[in-house]
Amino acid sequence: MSVREKPSPLSLGASPCDAGEVALLTIDLAALARNWKLLAERSAPAECAAVVKADAYGLGLEPVMRALLAAGCRTFFVATAAEGVQARAIARDAVLYMFNGAPPGSGPLLLSHELRPVLNSLDEIAEWAALAPGTPAALHIDTGMSRLGVAPPDAGVAAELARGLSLQLVMSHFVSSQQPENRCNDRQIAQFALARAHFPEVAASFANSSGIFLPHRPHLDLVRPGYALYGGNPTPGKPNPMRPVVKLEARILALREIKPGESVGYDATWTASRPSRLAALGLGYADGLPWGVSSGAGAEPLEALVSGFRCPIVGRVSMDAIVLDLTEAPSFIAQRGDFVEILGETTGVDALAERAGTIGYEILTRLGRRYARRYVGG
Numbered sequence: 448m449s450v451r452e453k454p455s456p457l458s459l460g461a462s463p464c465d466a467g468e469v470a471l472l473t474i475d476l477a478a479l480a481r482n483w484k485l486l487a488e489r490s491a492p493a494e495c496a497a498v499v500k501a502d503a504y505g506l507g508l509e510p511v512m513r514a515l516l517a518a519g520c521r522t523f524f525v526a527t528a529a530e531g532v533q534a535r536a537i538a539r540d541a542v543l544y545m546f547n548g549a550p551p552g553s554g555p556l557l558l559s560h561e562l563r564p565v566l567n568s569l570d571e572i573a574e575w576a577a578l579a580p581g582t583p584a585a586l587h588i589d590t591g592m593s594r595l596g597v598a599p600p601d602a603g604v605a606a607e608l609a610r611g612l613s614l615q616l617v618m619s620h621f622v623s624s625q626q627p628e629n630r631c632n633d634r635q636i637a638q639f640a641l642a643r644a645h646f647p648e649v650a651a652s653f654a655n656s657s658g659i660f661l662p663h664r665p666h667l668d669l670v671r672p673g674y675a676l677y678g679g680n681p682t683p684g685k686p687n688p689m690r691p692v693v694k695l696e697a698r699i700l701a702l703r704e705i706k707p708g709e710s711v712g713y714d715a716t717w718t719a720s721r722p723s724r725l726a727a728l729g730l731g732y733a734d735g736l737p738w739g740v741s742s743g744a745g746a747e748p749l750e751a752l753v754s755g756f757r758c759p760i761v762g763r764v765s766m767d768a769i770v771l772d773l774t775e776a777p778s779f780i781a782q783r784g785d786f787v788e789i790l791g792e793t794t795g796v797d798a799l800a801e802r803a804g805t806i807g808y809e810i811l812t813r814l815g816r817r818y819a820r821r822y823v824g825g
């Protein structure tokens with residue numbers, strides 16, 4: 448069934464949402480697979496892995512992993528052991544790494560599910576080598592994040608400690624790979640090259656999504672994209688080479704007209720200056736639409752697409768609702784029950800994030816659990 452078939456207001460059974468839900472998140476698995484292939488082609492002969500931490504950036508671990516497996520992806524990165532266990536149930540034969548390493552007590556779980564820790568400190572290497580000698584693992588060299596990973600001067604000691612393991616990967620992570628001009632990239636690449644010399648036999652990985660597009664081509668043996676797979680722009684300020692994966696639509700719950708001087712929403716941040724035609728939509732900040740896209744404060748309003756017409760959000764985002772101003776659009780375009788596009792081809796993840804004063808990563812990972820979810824192209 449297609450959401451484009453508008454249900455008549457009386458035939459409730461014809462709703463595209465199973466239980467008459469008012470907001471619909473469509474996740475295009477074919478676009479996801481295309482994005483992975485594009486990144487893989489760009490990075491070849493390096494292997495293209497996929498970062499699926501945080502429930503595949505909020506899009507659903509299982510459908511996302513199945514689509515990527517079908518596209519040819521064989522190596523996945525998650526953050527936590529719990530995510531690793533879930534991922535192992537989906538992909539019996541895949542190589543699974545955990546960015547958070549092997550926190551104390553996680554050993555039995557990691558071993559029984561064949562999860563490879565990305566070891567993040569000298570202590571952790573020593574502990575894991577004692578607990579799980581000979582097992583495959585990765586090592587993180589910290590070249591600038593000051594977060595996780597062994598400092599480059601300790602790379603030699605790390606190599607000694609890791610002798611008892613079967614190191615499969617040495618990796619590092621960019622600080623500002625979305626800024627190709629940033630000198631930090633050059634410094635990090637140089638530092639990593641020195642540290643890697645202690646691991647001449649081990650495969651190496653550096654690039655996240657934006658790293659894949661750096662002019663340095665730091666693809667090494669394996670790349671680790673996340674955001675770009677899900678349609679985020681890895682080259683901010685330039686056209687997005689990725690296909691949009693996520694579409695968010697919400698239904699019009701009510702249409703109404705207000706007079707000049709009447710206001711909309713909490714704290715009356717928007718007041719009509721002319722007779723205005725409004726539509727209330729059934730989604731709000733509890734669904735992951737940031738409160739920061741509320742209108743007021745002079746910022747450019749977010750626009751939603753109503754039958755092809757861009758209509759601005761007016762007033763504050765509430766918990767379960769937003770209001771659109773349809774005054775500029777022809778009066779026949781909208782009916783109660785119609786779906787309106789909030790996020791998709793017109794306003795992408797990056798554009799929505801910019802309006803909300805955040806990053807697209809946060810928009811994706813906060814997509815709520817309340818939407819009806821539909822996977823297409825699988």
Ligand SMILES: *Cc1c(COP(=O)(O)O)cnc(C)c1O
Nearest residue numbers: 498620655656671672673674675
């Ligand atoms: C999240 C993460 C990635 C993926 O980054 P994107 O910018 O989403 O491509 C790669 N490596 C590490 C260490 C990460 O934490």
